[in-house]
Amino acid sequence: MNRLGGRVVLVERRLHGEKSLLHELESLAQTIGYTVAGKIEQVRRADPKFQIGAGKAEELARLVKEVGAEKVIFENDLKPVQAYNLAKETGVEVLDKFQLILEVFSQHASTKEAKLQIELARLRYELARAKEKVRLAKLGEQPGFHGLGKYEADVYYEAIRRRVSKIQEELEKVRRSRRLKRLRRRSIGIPTVSLSGYTAAGKSTLFSALSGVEAKVTGSLFTTLSTKIALADFSGRRSLLVDTVGFIDGLPLTLIEAFKSTLEETVFSDLVILVVDCSETLSEVRRKLSYSLSTLHEIGIVSTPIITALNKADLIGEDKAEKVAEKVSDIAPNPVPISALYRINLETLRKTVADNLKDYVKASFELPLTSEALSLISSIRRFSTVRSQTFHEKAVLLEVESTDYFMDKLKGRVEKLGGRMLEAVKI
Structure with a gap:
């Protein structure tokens, strides 16, 4: 994997009472080799010009210069005019979380399908901003806006739209191929069990533990972007086990839509194992659980049985993991504390899956x-x-x-x- 590298400053603006997600932004940046040289936080309403207040924007410009940062990355979504004004103020390129996630995905993409899905998400993001970015570039090019001033807005927009259409056609072929493979698998009569959940929760480790098939495990975010399938035995009930892309809070609908063909494997499964890292604080476990469940509902998982695998129990001990299971049982369907790495309590998980597989x-x-x-x-x-x-x-x-x-x-x-x-x- 080619790592990007470079020094960056992270910025988050949030409202009173909102939980900070700056730690997740830092993990994403470090995943692809960025060095976090500074952080700035502000609690206030969004400023139309800079997202943060004008005073904070000046503070950001000073910090960028002091630490020698090459980029600024915002936790918040940025409008083109905000990115432009911030680039003008700081003298460096300014990205938002969506663009950073795309960089992470690009670094981990290994199949043609994953690369096409990432390109589609990027182009859809650009399409919504194309005309405004060209207009701003004509006022004077800034980092992140270089080269756009030579285009006419409508020409640039149309070029992106044509590319989006071409990629959609290619991905539709992939979806048709997946559909045929799924129909062939169903014709055999084997149920499908999908692994889902927050990124870095240990899905790939659990996939290996349940199927015996080696999967790439790195500990970084978004290691799995392409679907992996293998046979697994759940207390005598043979099933196809599927591992797909993980979730992260704030994952834009554009990106979820782009990965539709991959996520369909989860949508059409007979049961979902939702993997959550139970070694984190209770508030983090509940936040990630809630977000993952709402995302599953958003992509079409409504009546499919869900088993919650509370992974990494070895890091806190089985007794504490059991207490976590009790404390999240109001939102976690069928919680089972496990350690995929040390194969702890996997038999209980297998039996719980078997008990919930129908027909x-x-x-x-x-x-x-x-x-x-x-x-x-x-x-x-x-x-x-x-x-x-x-x-x-x-x-x-x-x-x-x-x-x-x-x-x-x-x-x-x-x-x-x-x-x-x-x-x-x-x-």
Whole structure:
């Protein structure tokens, strides 16, 4: 990964009673190699000219010069005129949190789909500001506005709009491909369990712990931007486990929309494991839980069962983790304290997932002892749970647990081979 580097000053303006998110902005900046050389905070209403007050803008300009900062990054959304005025005041480029998140995403993007989704989000952001940025650049170019003065506003806007349209077409092809793969997976009858939650909560570590498949784990924010899928066993209930992009407070709708094809894997899953870092302060755990749940609701998770995995219990001890579970039980669906890293309490998590997966059946089959039947048994073992297997002289008896849909398909295949279903019971 190519790290950006450089010295930056972070700025946050918030209202009375609002919680500071400057620590998250700092983590984002450090993730891609920025050195945080200074911070400025102000509690007041937004100023139309600078976002912060005029006096604070002067203080910011002095701090930038003192620490040799190359950029200023705001926690707040900035209008083009505010970014322009701040760049003029400080003499350096001024970004907002959305632009920083795009930089982080760009550094971690490894697939064509992720890169296209990031480019779409960036262009949509630019599209909403294009004409105003060109107008401002014509008044005199500032850092972050260089080169725009040579364009006519309508020409620049139209060029971005055409590029947005082209990327949308390419991403629609990806969505169609994903849809086909999802339909093929559903045709097998295996349920899908999605990992979701706040960034850096340990989703990738949990993915590896549950599936046995290695996943990139770095401890930085937004390591996972592309979907990963693997088979996992939840107390005898075989499922496809899916790991997707994490959330962060203030993640703009533009970015969520751009990652629609990736997030659809979560939307169409049979169950969601919401991963939360329970080692943080109770107020942080509740904030991140609330934000993640509201984001899941926003993307279409309404009636899907959710299990809350309170991860990193090893950092605070199991007793304290249990107390955290009690204190968040009013907002956290089915809370289970775990440590993905040290495999603590994963069996409880697996059982809780199994108990909440719907439409499961236990069935008994009799199959003739043929090579085709033995091949079918191998396939059954891969995609479901064989509770017992008894060989007789000319037949084999199986007791299988799987989804209702899978059992219907299996019954047809068994009968084609000259076998039969002996019994089926909903569980």
